[in-house]
Every structure is written in structure tokens, then in C-alpha cells.
Amino acid sequence: MSGYALETSGVGVRFGGVRALSDVRIGVRPGEVCGLIGPNGAGKTTLFDVVSGIRRPEEGRVLLDGRDVTRRSPVWRARHGLRRTFQRQQLFGQLTVEDNLLVAQEWRRGTTRERRARAVSLLRECGLEDIAGAYAGALPVGRARMVELARALADPPRVLLLDEPASGMTARERGQLAAVVRHMADEEDCAVLLVEHNVTFVMELCARVVVLDLGEVLAAGTPDEVRADPRVRDAYLGTRTSGERHGRAAGEVIAHDGDVHLTDVPDDQ
Numbered sequence: 409m410s411g412y413a414l415e416t417s418g419v420g421v422r423f424g425g426v427r428a429l430s431d432v433r434i435g436v437r438p439g440e441v442c443g444l445i446g447p448n449g450a451g452k453t454t455l456f457d458v459v460s461g462i463r464r465p466e467e468g469r470v471l472l473d474g475r476d477v478t479r480r481s482p483v484w485r486a487r488h489g490l491r492r493t494f495q496r497q498q499l500f501g502q503l504t505v506e507d508n509l510l511v512a513q514e515w516r517r518g519t520t521r522e523r524r525a526r527a528v529s530l531l532r533e534c535g536l537e538d539i540a541g542a543y544a545g546a547l548p549v550g551r552a553r554m555v556e557l558a559r560a561l562a563d564p565p566r567v568l569l570l571d572e573p574a575s576g577m578t579a580r581e582r583g584q585l586a587a588v589v590r591h592m593a594d595e596e597d598c599a600v601l602l603v604e605h606n607v608t609f610v611m612e613l614c615a616r617v618v619v620l621d622l623g624e625v626l627a628a629g630t631p632d633e634v635r636a637d638p639r640v641r642d643a644y645l646g647t648r649t650s651g652e653r654h655g656r657a658a659g660e661v662i663a664h665d666g667d668v669h670l671t672d673v674p675d676d677q
């Protein structure tokens with residue numbers, strides 16, 4: 409056994425002439441928070457789709473706790489402990505925050521009392537107690553994102569895929585998000601894979617970072633190793649021609665003091 413809770417090996421996906429993923433190998437251990445970064449179009453969402461079972465890869469395998477799940481459905485994977493949050497929020501807007509957390513536990517065994525206790529403890533941990541009775545559809549984006557996270561944790565996951573969880577959050581909310589994710593990894597042995605454009609947030613939260621570029625793993629290591637990697641610099645500094653850099657937003661990356669900095673979301677508060 410590899411010891412990975414989540415592993416991909418040799419994953420390849422093609423959209424017509426575009427190779428969205430090529431021979432992608434990543435592994436996330438229980439209790440590890442791993443960042444996945446890369447320019448627009450690097451293949452991050454496609455990799456999440458493959459891991460969660462929405463898209464079947466043409467090549468390669470996905471393993472959960474060493475078990476090949478490549479041909480398993482998204483529902484099967486969810487029932488075996490894989491959870492995902494999406495870039496676009498997917499809350500039940502006409503339900504209250506607390507009811508969103510209760511609905512997420514519907515398939516769990518256990519009594520109503522136990523589900524309610526789990527919801528209450530998550531509301532507390534995620535700083536949502538004051539809005540437990542508010543309609544989820546009426547929340548500001550940062551709070552809604554935190555409710556999404558709480559909902560993903562309602563039935564404790566073995567592997568958690570977070571897609572842009574910090575987008576639209578205030579600095580305070582990001583701090584709370586980081587604390588909840590770290591707690592989930594440390595205390596519940598959850599393996600977390602996190603896609604996030606706010607690279608400062610990723611570098612602070614994650615012990616290990618994987619960089620995707622043009623569908624390939626360009627680099628992987630500690631935040632310091634990744635920052636210092638010349639290939640990462642080259643990709644982000646855009647020394648290639650624009651034809652080679654499909655999908656990259658202008659000004660996405662700036663160089664500063666010889667270090668690599670991606671343009672982060674504004675530090676709003």
C-alpha cells in the first residue's frame with residue numbers, strides 16, 4: 409500500500425485536440441493538506457472532475473485508500489468518503505443554513521438527534537451559529553462558502569476536494585477557513601486537496617503544493633521548494649509565447665525580487 413488516501417496515476421484526458429491532462433500523478437496522505445495550483449487552463453478542474461468521477465479519464469487510474477475507483481460513479485465515491493465543493497456555490501438557497509447541514513446527513517445512519525448535534529457542532533466550529541436560521545440563498549458570498557465547507561464536512565469525509573474555497577472571503581473568513589481545514593486534517597485524518605487562486609493562502613495552509621501547467625505536473629514540493637523552482641518561474645513568468653500559454657489571463661503573475669507571485673484576490677478586509 410502506498411499510504412495515500414487519494415492517488416492518481418498516469419491520468420490523461422483529452423478534449424478533441426487539447427490534452428487537458430497528461431500522465432498526472434499525485435498522492436495525498438491522510439491528514440495532509442495539499443495545494444493544487446496552476447495558471448488558468450492548467451487542468452485543475454478537469455483533475456477534480458476525474459477524481460470525483462464526473463469525467464472518466466482516457467488513461468490512468470484513481471485510487472482511494474489504495475483501491476482502484478476509476479470506474480466507480482460519483483455517488484459511489486461520495487458514499488465512500490469523497491467530498492467536493494465547487495467553484496460555483498451549490499447550496500439549497502431556500503433552506504436555512506442549519507437545514508443545509510441536516511440535509512447533507514440524510515443518508516447517514518443515526519438518529520435525528522445525532523444529526524442535529526453534528527450540525528450544531530459544525531455551526532460552532534465554522535463560526536456560523538449566528539446565521540443558523542438564515543436562508544442560505546441570502547448570504548454574502550464568503551459566508552455562503554463557509555456553509556458549503558460545513559456541508560461538505562457534515563458527513564465526515566476521508567478525502568476532501570476544495571475548489572476555490574477562499575474566493576470572495578474576507579481576510580478574517582479566510583483565517584477561519586484555514587483553521588477549519590487544518591482541524592479536519594489533523595483531528596479527523598482527512599486528506600485535503602485544495603485548488604485556490606489565492607496563492608498566499610495556499611502557501612500558508614499547505615505543507616505540500618503541486619503545480620499543474622498545460623495539463624502536466626510541473627513541480628511538487630514544499631511551498632519553499634515550489635517557489636524556488638525555476639520551471640515554475642518560467643511557466644508563471646510567461647517566457648513562452650502566448651500560443652503555448654493557452655488560457656492564461658494577462659497579468660496573472662508578477663515577478664518580484666526574483667520570487668514568484670501570482671496575483672491574489674484583493675485583501676478586502
Ligand SMILES: Nc1ncnc2c1ncn2[C@@H]1O[C@H](COP(=O)(O)OP(=O)(O)OP(=O)(O)O)[C@@H](O)[C@H]1O
Pocket residue numbers: 423426427428446447448449450451452453454455654655
Ligand atoms: N468541456 C471541455 N471541452 C473542451 N475543452 C475543455 C473542456 N473543459 C476544459 N477544457 C480545456 O481543458 C484545459 C484544462 O481546463 P481546466 O478547466 O481543467 O483548467 P483549470 O486549471 O481548472 O483552469 P481555471 O483555473 O481557469 O479554472 C483547458 O485548455 C480547457 O480549455
